[in-house]
Amino acid sequence: MRHPHTNLATASSSNPRSRELRGNDKTVSIGSRKRTTKTRELIENCYRTVLETSSSAIMLLSPDSIILGWNRSAEAISGWITNEVLGRSYVELFVPKEARAPFMMKLAQVTSGKEVRGLKIPLQARTGSRTMLSWNISRVLGTHGNLIGLMAIGSPVIPDTGIEEEFRLAYTQLLTEARRAEKVAEAERCRISRELHDEFGQTLTGLKFDLSWFSKKLSQAPAPTDSTHLLNKIQAMSGSVDALLESLHATVAALRPAMLDDLGLVPALECLAATFQLRTGVQCALDVAPDVSSLELPSETSTALFRVAQELLTNVMRHAAASQVRMRLCRSVGHVTLEVTDNGKGIPNERATLPHSFGLRGMHERASLLGGHFHIAGSSRAGTTACLSLPIAGYGAP
Secondary structure (H helix, E strand, O other), X not given: OOOOOOOXXXXXXXXXXXXXXXXXXXXXXXXXXXXXXXXXXXXXXXXXXXHHHOOOEEEEEOOOOEEEEEOHHHHHHHOOOHHHHOOOEHHHHHOOHHHHHHHHHHHHHHHOOOOEEEEEEEEEXXXXXXXXXXXXXXXXXXXXOOEEEEEEEEEEOOOHHHHHHHHHHHHHHHHHHHHHXXXXXXXXXXXXXXXXXHHHHHHHHHHHHHHHHHHHHHHHOOOOOOHHHHHHHHHHHHHHHXXXXXXXXXXXXXXXXXXXXHOOHHHHHHHHHHHHHHHHOOEEEEEEXXXXXXXXXXXXXXXXXXXXXXXXXXXXXXXXXXXXXXXXXXXXXXXXXXXXXXXXXXXXXXXXXXXXXXXXXXXXXXXXXXXXXXXEEEEOOOEEEEXXXXXXXXXXXX
């Protein structure tokens, strides 16, 4: 149904001089009328298109809130169609009783020349439901500066609780995806570790046996003039294979230690501590609370504890200049905690909080993904202490 024709224009757009027609110059008068009519039709069509496509409820009201026109969004929000509301009071139809007086006061202020912005007044729909709208209200003037009505534009207000719920759902979804990605990455490490061990490890071991067999046969055969040189070459090749096997085993253990899957977290940490001490010469002790040794932890929890222990020992080796490291695994109410302390030079506080410290940030993220927390602090006199605490669902007080 067509809305009543209304010419919407601001007071500043009227120009008396441009509308003057000289009575004696008919040619100019007729041409000006035609151009003015086309311009007005174009402007009105633009206004009508903007009004009908807007997602906000837009209404033209009289100073006493009589509905002179509105757009489709107003119909959708209110549940009323145009021919049912034109000429009726907006306040009586749509504004709750407790909000009527403030709304009429604002209409009076706009009529006197003051614009209203961000007025929050609910619209009560035909069904009785309410939609909170933020209203911008201003005067609409005709071409002669006369008051046509009041333009009220209402945009739905999203409740704060709704925004918080959306953020909460988005964060939960992001957390779920991050945990899934971490599981996929850990599974890929495990696959690569097995392939390295099975394919490359077996091939290198076979090569080692072949070199040993060749060396034995060469030493038993009648000695040619250059046999000593050949034997030395074989020994050098065998030493290279040994070094490559050792490097391969270290890479496999770093990717995914088989002991973590086969025997559990505590044996894997014991092996990690022993390997670290053998490689660096730094004394590394592991203390495990008795109630943790028999605790069956979820796979992702065990993996996170082991990976953080790996990262912390790597940091000690690179930066701490320590002579002693102590790892402690214990349990508190609903949590399992890994604490790593060294007697090195201590991590500076500014480095512990740097956003581009990828190792530290990675440990914080591992903790967050599982609903736990990570903390690290250092002192030049007491070294560095790092603590990772992760929840264990279904476990109460020890």
